[in-house]
Amino acid sequence: MTYKPTSDQPRILETWEPAPAQPSDEVKVLGESAEQLRPRATATAVPLPGTLNAPPVSPWPARMGKLLLAVVVGGAALEWGRWTLDAWTWNPVAGGVIGALGLGLAGTGLLSWRALRQQRQRLTTLEQLRKEMRIALADPSERLALDWLERLQALYRDTPLAPRMAEVCSALDQSHSAQEVSRRLNQQFYQPLDIQARLMIRNESVSTGMLVATSPWVSIDLLLVVWRNIRMMQRVAICYGLPIGQLGRWRLARHVLRNIALAGGSEMAIGALSDSLLSGMLEKLAARIGQGIGIGLYSSRLGHFTLDLCRAAPLADQSSLAEDNRGIIQGIRTRLGRKSDASL
Secondary structure: OOOOOOOOOOOOOOOOOOOOOOOOHHHHHHHHHHHHHOOOOOOOOOOOOOHHHOOOOOOHHHHHHHHHHHHHHHHHHHHHHHHHHHHHHHOHHHHHHHHHHHHHHHHHHHHHHHHHHHHHHHHHHHHHHHHHHHHHHHOOOOOOOOOHHHHHHHHOOOOOOHHHHHHHHOOOOOOOOHHHHHHHHHHHHHHHHHHHHHHHHHHHHHHHHHHHHHOOOHHHHHHHHHHHHHHHHHHHHHHOOOOOOOOOOHHHHHHHHHHHHHHHHHHHHHHHHHHHOOOOHHHHHHHHHHHHHHHHHHHHHHHHHHHHHOOOOOOOOOOHHHHHHHHHHHHHHHHHHHHHHHHO
């Protein structure tokens, strides 16, 4: 018996091909409405508020300051000239002395301004060299500028470190990569300076910590911290052939102020803790020792921050700060032990 399908029964199709979809009017309408609702970027869009959208700094305050300075200097020069003429009318010798004194003061001011400008330019050059070196070390595809070594040698031209820098740079040229230049500078130029500067930082930090730990007055602690940290920064700058007093810019000044706040805050905390919880000389002595160690460690951090700013190439060994901190703690403990034995 054979089965024959009829026209009323469904038949199974061997292949199925979907019919091409015909766009309908409803789909077109929906598409148009979606396009209307979609936000469009315009050139006149208002930017979001933020620090990057701040207006440019106006140059008029700086110009006004320069104008006031010029007026003051010009007025002083005119007044000094009038004094000189009056003195000359009264007595030529007195007029000559006053005129020579005015010329001497003017010459000293010009030389000081020139030296200050040269020192500022030197620090700006060092900062630019360090920035270029860090960028080249971070990206292997970047190369140092062709005149990078020449600018580095010019930085130390009038310092006692000029012969050593010239000897190190004599074997380097533009074909060397930033890694090779940094390695050679660290090994042959900066390594002796780093050893000397780190020893200086460690001794100064231990002495500062000892003075703070043995001083019972808050005001003396603050003065000691400021004075010794500024002197330490100046000595580190001299060690690297940089001018005196020019590293106390805003970043280092901020760190000094934070150091002062740390000393004052720890002093207040120790006083409150001694009044409420501690009793006896042993607990107070332990608190003083902890304060001295904290100030010493922060002074060490400030010294290493100055050391990093004085280099054109970054430090090869980043663990030097932790090593110096351990030495500072051990040095303070040793000195306090010797002082305790001597008092007994």
